[in-house]
Amino acid sequence: MADHKITCLSCAQANRVPDEKLGSGAKCGTCGASLFPTKVIDVDAAVLTKASRTDTLPLVVDFWAPWCGPCRSMAPEFAKAASALRGKVRFVKLNTEENPKVGQRHNIRSIPTMVRFAGGRERGRTTGALRAPQIQSFATTR
Numbered sequence: 553m554a555d556h557k558i559t560c561l562s563c564a565q566a567n568r569v570p571d572e573k574l575g576s577g578a579k580c581g582t583c584g585a586s587l588f589p590t591k592v593i594d595v596d597a598a599v600l601t602k603a604s605r606t607d608t609l610p611l612v613v614d615f616w617a618p619w620c621g622p623c624r625s626m627a628p629e630f631a632k633a634a635s636a637l638r639g640k641v642r643f644v645k646l647n648t649e650e651n652p653k654v655g656q657r658h659n660i661r662s663i664p665t666m667v668r669f670a671g672g673r674e675r676g677r678t679t680g681a682l683r684a685p686q687i688q689s690f691a692t693t694r
Contacts, residue, residue: 559603560585561593561644566606574609574639588642592627592634595644597654603644604669610641611669612691615660617649623664626681630666633687641691666690 555568560580567587569578578587592614595603603611614630616623627645634643648655648663658667661679668676668691678690 556608557606558587558609558642559599559607560587561589561595561599561603564599564602566602576639588638590635590638592631592643592645595646597646597651600644600646600654603642604674605672607642607669610675610691612641612643612687613667613669614643614645615648615655615658615665615667616645616663617647619649620663622681626664629682629684630687632684633691636684636688637691643691668693 555570556574558567558569558578559565560567560583562585563580563583565580565582567578567581569587574588576588579585580587600613604613614626630643646654648660664681665677665679666687667674676690676693682690
């Protein structure tokens with residue numbers, strides 16, 4: 553049995569989580585927030601930076617903006633994929649309108665763009681609205 557390093561999406565504290573707790577009741581040791589929330593969380597720059605660099609589970613980030621029609625239409629599909637892969641892959645959203653420098657740092661040219669991080673590096677990228685099965689396939693590609 554291995555422990556995983558998981559960043560709290562609320563306070564950015566790194567937590568060690570044993571295999572048997574992945575996706576179930578794991579909570580942050582600092583703030584008590586669920587490490588595997590049932591809803592997709594909008595994160596800020598600090599949380600994204602820490603989670604993308606330190607988490608041992610893959611992290612899929614949806615770079616989006618509230619005015620973007622395709623982003624809004626993909627949101628329920630992204631949530632379905634997140635629910636289906638809970639405990640195996642973590643899903644977060646980052647509002648590029650509120651965090652323009654983060655979008656620039658990650659070279660986001662159009663939205664929605666999804667980026668998959670694993671092992672502290674970007675491992676995949678796709679642009680455009682996708683359905684839940686396509687998102688799941690993207691999230692689990694090695």
